[in-house]
Amino acid sequence: MFGRLTWDAIPFNQPIPLITSIVVLLVIAAVIAWITYNKWWPYLWNEWITSTDHKRIGVMYIVLALVMLVRGFADALMMRAQQTVAVGASQGYLPPEHYDQIFSAHGTIMIFFMAMPFIIGLINFVVPLQLGVRDVAFPTMNNVSFWLTASGALLVNLSLFIGEFARTGWLAFPPLSEKQFSPGVGVDYYLVSLQIAGVGTVLTAMNFVTTILKIRAPGMSYMRMPIFTWTALAASLLILAAFPVLTATYAELMLDRYLGFHFFTNDGGGNSMLYMNLIWVWGHPEVYILALPAFGIYSEIASTFSGKPLFGYRSMVFATLGICIISFCVWLHHFFTMGAGADVNAVFGIASMIIAVPTGVKIFNWMFTMYGGRVRFTTPMYYLVGFMITFVIGGLTGVLLAMPPVDFIVHNSLFLVAHFHNVIIGAVVFGVMAGYTYWFPKAFGFTLDERLGKWIFWCWFIGFYLAWFPEYALGFMGGTRRLQHIADPSWQPYLDVAMVGALIIFAGIVLTVVQLIYSIRTRERRLDLTGDPWDGRTLEWLTLSPPPHFNFAVLPDVHGEEPYWTRKQTALREEQLIEEPDYEPIEMPVNTPTGIIVAFFASICGFAIIWYIWWLAILGLIGAFAVFVWYAWRDEHEHIIPADEVRRIEQERRRIRTELLGQWKPVS
């Protein structure tokens, strides 16, 4: 009846997961009670859960990412604490089977459910605004994508309370991840949840490639799109080409585990190196799926806060697309030790070094954008400068690793772990934190507290260096990754410094929550009434903060690379706004519960597959298909916002902007 699911799946005899489970359940219960007490369910349901508004969906992605950041970072702290205390004679507080689950969950959650949703959330929120349009190509599918991602996140976190998580590392390499060596539900949780989230990710990519290539404001040719939009396009193309490979690879591993196939097994002619090749054909582009949009965020910030157009716009576009293509030609550098031979290794080593060239172009472009500009050192600008320093160091250690002879020595060492944390924290985490600070006022109509924002930056910046530079050294001293116990007591000082670094980053994460609460409570002091708090240059700053549902009363006409800046300067110089348009009614997509219902059935089906409850899995599939047909049968697709409503909102915006004409001065 319930497959493999019995009461033994609940960790009654393990105090750490049990207490965590109880605390998390209490927190969830408290949040639900609080929402119910305040009677917020109708609001949440109508305005957020069923919303097809790209801005709302973007915000929901970022909320998911922040929650998962806390979860993933809790894992990181536990690992650091274990390595600090389990030195020499001591075995620490985490037994190996638990420690292995923690490092696997940390990697999986941070990449798939923290970094990806954060990046996709920012893309969702910003790209249609930057393109000067009202929504994405497929608004309902956008909602479905979000809820499928959330469904994957739910299943991964469920493994904490029911059963166990994978003990195989974040990419679940076979043969360790095969049934023979990992008979439990851990790897199944991993595979099923990532398959469900992966569907959501591919649908998002389809949506954004279509949106960017087919739905832009009049006059916005490709070479007039903001760089963040370009990088969103590049990342979406990478997702479209890379994620299906991941789906196929996980499907093959699932067939091995569930039906006894022989893709990656030791017997039957299977080949585990096939898995390495396939997973890294996805895995290396994935690095750039995360990094390219972060580069786009830095480009917007560099230009805005230096008060200058981006230096080398065209070279930035070509560098982005160059990275996009080369990222598919380097996957083998993740396993030079496979033994493919000197020639093959040389080709992939050189390709990996070449990818540093377009990246270097970008670094110089950002520096030259700042050069000669009137730089305002706001929090996002701190992240930009911190990123440039950190990322150059991380890039250099990457070029070191691209040399096969060096890689043979430091393969799977702490040096490697330090390298990828260096680039992922330095580029992606700094980038999303900068983007969060930069676009927060656009989403909510008030800025985040600057003083706390800078503290958060310093926590991340200093904490990162303290936590990861000792690991570079330990890597050279022979430290391998994923050690549950440290045999050599002379490593203790390095581990202690790393622990201090992790605690400083922890302070930064706590301060992020404090900053959010403090900024909401004191928002009256920092209201963004203008819709343009940073003196921006791209179209998202043209509309109000927060933007109306339809973003723009009329789609803006685009002239040149900086349409909003040109329009703003013209208006200030001529001391009048653009003429008042003829207001027309606007069609917007209706809300739909399709997304959350599909995700509900997907979660049930996924849970059933993990626990071998086949009748429930079939029920889940039938349910999902029924929702699909039910949705396809709908008659109402759009609702009309009447012209009077559009006029009222737009005239309010014009009133605000007219007041500014007297206060702001044109830049000569």
Place this chain on the structure above:
Amino acid sequence: MEAGIVSPTEAPAIGLTHGSSEDTGLGNRGPQSKSIVVPYGFWLFVLSDMVLFSALFASYASLARATAGGPGSLQLFDRSTVAVETIALLLSSFMCGLAIVAAKRKNLLWTEVWLVVTAVLGLVFLFVELREFAHMISIGAGPQRSAFLSSFFTLVGCHGAHVTAGLMWIGTMMAQVWAKGFQPHIGRRLLCLSIFWHALDIIWVAIFTIVYLIGTLP
């Protein structure tokens, strides 16, 4: 949201009037219509699906000789069975094309008829394929036998699963056309369905060549 076109000589007005965006020569005069956006997005899905198949093809290519002492492709594949499958699927694609022609003329009866014929030929294909699978499993050449057979069953079976999904889609579309007539969004869905069905043909041609033709070379 169709914007007018002005010559660059009117540039001084830039930023103060509406409808003055230049024609930048790439057709960038505002968002495209749904009849372009929807099939375009669906094409992207089809492309990503082809990437998925390319991963399965790569697995098959690297495991094709890993028979683990079991039967190889020469003993197992029969060109005449595959010929029947291929003819059924290619004809089915042609019938799907006829259905789209009928739908363009808003002819309900013939649209339904051609969709039924498409589905029946698809079923013939599936039936022959499943019979081949059943036969292989019965002689001990199931997917658990060797890595070669694992990758064969996965690649060909994934195509078969796509055909099955396509059949369910054809059934749904027939019901929708019947119940709702030829509304614009139904027409777009029919177009996407036919893109999907033709794409399955392209995949099958690759399977036919790489798996069956090369596999039966002496």
